[in-house]
Every structure is written in C-alpha cells, then in structure tokens.
Amino acid sequence: MSNNKIKPKTVLMQGNEAIARGALAAGLDFFAGYPITPSTEIAEICSVELPKIKGKFIQMEDEIASISAIIGASLAGARTMTATSGPGYSLMTEGIGFAKMTETPCVVVNVMRGGPSTGLPTKPSQSDIMQARWGNHGDAPAIALYPNSVSESYALSIRAMNLAEKYRTCVVILSDEVLGHMREPIELPDISKVKIVKRVTPTKPPEWYQHYPDNPKYPMPKACFGEGYRFHVTGLSHDAKGFPTNRADETKILMDRLRNKIAYHIDDIVQIENYQMHDAKIVIFAAGITSRAAKEAVMMARKKGIRVGMMRPLTIWPFPDALVKKYLGEKKAIIVPELNEGQLSLELKRVMGGIWNYETRKTKKIKEINRTDGLLITPDQILQTIMEVK
C-alpha cells in the first residue's frame, strides 16, 4: 500500500471524513471512541480503515474509557485519536489532563454542537472554545486547532497528530456540526509526501533514560512500553524519572516544562489567516464555520466601498496574542461573530484591553455578534454590524 503512488486527486468529502483521513495519512494506528452526534462518522471511518492497515479500532463503553484507552495505547507506541462532541468532551477532560500531565501524545476531536448539556445535537455551535482551553482541572496549557473547510480539516488533522507527537501532549481539533457534515471538493495530497513528525526514540541506555527530562529538545524523545525502558507513568506530580514527588523544586521543574514547551514554541504552533487586511479599517475576527460568513461579509462590504478585512485564527489555543496586537491594534473597530455567548471576544478583550485603555478616541471597540439558537450567523447579519460601526 505504501509504495502505491497516488497522484493528487480531487474528491468530494465530508468534514468528519477529512479529519479521519488526515489522521490516517499522519500515521494514525489506534482509535478508541464512543458514538456521539455529530462526530460519529470519524469513528465509523476509522473502524473501516484501521484494520486494513493492521491498526486497531475499539468502541469503548464510554468517553472516559475512550480517552483512557488511547492514552494507554499511546504509551505502548501508538499514534492515537478519539472523536467526540461537547458532552463527551466533558467526560474526557479528566483524561485530557492526565495526557498533558504525563506528556503522552494523543489527539481529541470535538465536533461542537449546541449546548449546554444535551443541547442541540444536530446543530452547530462554537461553545466549547473555552472548554478546550480550561476543560481539565489544574493548570496546563492547551493546543487547539480549528479549521474552516473540508480540505483544511484534512490538513489540520495531520498537523494535530504531528504537534501531539512533537510536544508530547494532547492536541484538540475543534470542528462543528456544519463543518463536520458538509461536503466539499478536496484535493488529496500524495500520502507518501505528507510530512510526518516521527517519534524520536531515546538513544540513552535504559538505566540513564529519563521520560521527563528538564529542557528537552522537540520532538521530545519518547520510550514506549515493551521496549526495555520500564519507566513509570503517574498523574501524580513526578520527577524526571516519572516517580511521584512532593518536592517543591521537582514540581516546579515539571510545571515550568508543561507551560514553557507551549509558550516557547508559540511561533511554531500558531497559525492565522489574514484576508483583505492590508488597508482594512474594520476587522472581523472569526474562526471555523463563522469565518466563512465573515469572508462573504468582507466581500459584500468592499463592494460598498467599506474597507473591511478578516483575521482568522487556525490555532485557537495558544491564543495568537502577539499577532492580534500586531494586526488589530490600529484598527477602528473589531467585529467578533461567534456561535456562543462571547468566548473568542472575551479572549480578544483580554489581549486588547491594555492597548485600548490608553486610547483617547472612543470609536474603537469590540462589537460582538453572538448566536446560540442553533443557526449560523449569516453574511447579512455581519454586514449589518459593519454598517453600524463604520
């Protein structure tokens, strides 16, 4: 199969399928999951494809078991993924914290649906943006990516698998019901040319091996179960060898590494798209499915002669603080449309607040468009807001 050179070809594909196929292209060989709308297609496709490549698929008894199984498999050397939606993600957060704490790579897909609680299972939403950041108990940074098309779902799925391996952490892919279920043409890359961050195996002899070295290089080397290293893994605060510790100095080293491995590599992790930003006075800041309406609104406004642009984070977490300051600091107004009660805009206010307090002009402001009734924000709705702030 691997020597089978596939030329780039255009196919019609669903967003959820693109996430599954992207992960497979990045070497996914273990998937554990539990059915939940609107993410189930990802599990279904993995159940078809994984046994064909001698990978493993298992449907577990719940989402807690699913995240547990992929972490266990990852420790045994697998490249792993699970997929769920808001309610299931809530159940997984304990395990996500464990993956971050034990620095075990895995990817969790959250195809967002309306909430809270069971909410609107068949309607889109963007209300788990903060859950993706703060879902687990305790302080641990997050990596979360959010595509806005089917082809980007494929690309960011590959990227998520690579980032997980590189930084040995849990990476979240955010999607939403519409993005997950819509079909678009997508040009599939030559799988043999997909860039894969391979696991770096330790070169030290087992007795010298530290599973949690201070100041490691990235991709962080990783031994796996059954390879002669016999290391210990625990969710307790641990030392370089992985053994539990109560010591403040050893805990500090651990907590510093968890934070800094993301903080020092923000340039590597963060991706944004700027659209018509060169001369824009008003900027729409939007992610995921909403950014498609935003792009349309930009075009409509430009036809009316209003200079509008769009900034779109592909990486939601870590939040692109520096880029937001750089590109949005001088703009007249920022419009934030999102399918929640103001999660992205809250983050934007955190970043922009310092700059804006010193402004004498009071015209600059963040204008929110929030929608949580299960329907999408339309280009017209955004255009209307543009007319209000121009």
Place this chain on the structure above:
Amino acid sequence: MQKISQKSIHKYLRHDKKFPHVWCPGCSNGIVLGAVIRAIAELGLKKDNIAMVSGIGCSSRMPVYADFNTLHSLHGRAIAYATGVKMYKPEMDVVVITGDGDATAIGGNHFIHAARRNINLTVVLINNNIYGMTGGQYSPTTPHGDIATTTPYGNIDPTFDICKLAIGAGATFVARTSAYHAIETQSFIKQAFEHKGFSLVEIVSACPVIYGRLNKKGDAPTMMKQMKENVISVKDYEKLSPDDKTNKVTRGILMHDTEKKEYTEAYGDLIDSLDESEGGSNE
C-alpha cells in the same frame, strides 16, 4: 510450587525507588505484591514485556515499586488504560492492580465491559472493604452494618459479590482467596497469567489500621486469623448451615472457561480476514 527466594524478588523491585512503601503496618498489599512477583518469576515472564497498570487507591500504589512498564492511571480507569495497552501490543503481559472501590464503584463500567470482551488482562483486585487512601469511607464491598467514616450509623448498602459480578459479565477466569492464603494467592495469579482471556483474582485483604480499627476487628495478626477462618473453600462452605454462612466467603477457582474467544485474538483474526479478502491487491 517452585520456591522463589527472597533475594530473587529484589530483581523485580525498583532499587532507584526509595522504600519504605506507603502502606500501613499490617496491610495485605505487600503480601499481594510478593505473590504477583513470585508468580511472574515462576512463569519466567520478561520484565520488559510486562505492563502493570493501576488506578487510584492504596492497592494502586503498587506499580511504582515494581520494575516493569508501570502506569499509575486515574481512579477507576486502570482497566480502560490497560485495554489500550493490550489492544495495541497484544504480545505484552498486562496486569491490572486495583481495589474494591477502584474496580467496582468508579470503575465498574470498565470492569464489566473488559470482562464481557474477554480481553486478556490479569486483574488482581485487592478487596479491603474500605477506601483506605482517603481515610475510611465505605465501598461497594463494606459489609452491611459496618462502620466507615461515611457510615457512622452503620452501612445500609448491600454489597457486591465481585466474583459473581465478573462471571455474570463474561470473565473467563475468576478466582478468590485471601492474603492469609499467600501460596494460593501466588498460584491463582500464576494461573491467571497463563489463562488466555479476562481473568480476575480477588484477594480478600486486611486493613487493620483503618477498616479494622473503625470496626473493632482487632490488630493485624487477629485480622489474619479472621481471614483464615472466614475465607473458606467452596466445599467447606456448602457444609455450613445458612446461619453459619454469614460472614463467610468462598475461595477457589470459581470460573475457568477456555472456550470463549480472547478479544485481541478476535481482532487479529479480523485483520487477517481482511488481508485474505483483499488478496494483496491495491485499490
């Protein structure tokens, strides 16, 4: 029974992990750790090939002392983590160390579903009838009427028979004994390792410092004697009058089914069947 010397046990313990262990004086967990290691030594299993997975609780602190691939996971989730390890590397010997609260309260769902799948995990469940790590709250196996810090007026909950639960869920090797019966503990764990399928060895154990003290069961040697008297063979149990049966627990191999297909083997067959049907052709 092959004799495993005290010295050879040390080969299976982590010399870079500082002893003493966290367990209280009189705790049965050390006996079980010894039995697990002796069973492994007897079978000649390779340390590199063993994954020891646990959840949270007193018993679940065991893996850190043992020189295997060790995973101290989350409360109740040991079997789910172990399922991931075993599923990905079926060639590894995966042993789960768990307790009554860890496996049958918070982890009850994972416990029954792993048994149903008949995945080849060796589950060593140390049943001390209490949550010891958190200071003595009642568990699903705290006897009716007993005192725990959260049953100050006596426990009104009925209890689980963990072995019956496992058998009902589809486990194919189920055995019970007590920490007093250390040789039998070793023997059952050894057989559980040899068994292909989900195996459960429940070890009735003594927690003199917390459960014993709360319920005035006496000191550690007294509780040892109680295990000797109360954990009896199925044969002896049958002879007793219904009144005498209360407080008695049976020991022995309660289920041994070699017919049911093991889960990772079934998945392996599935992969092979796809290989054949494709005939190596490329799409």
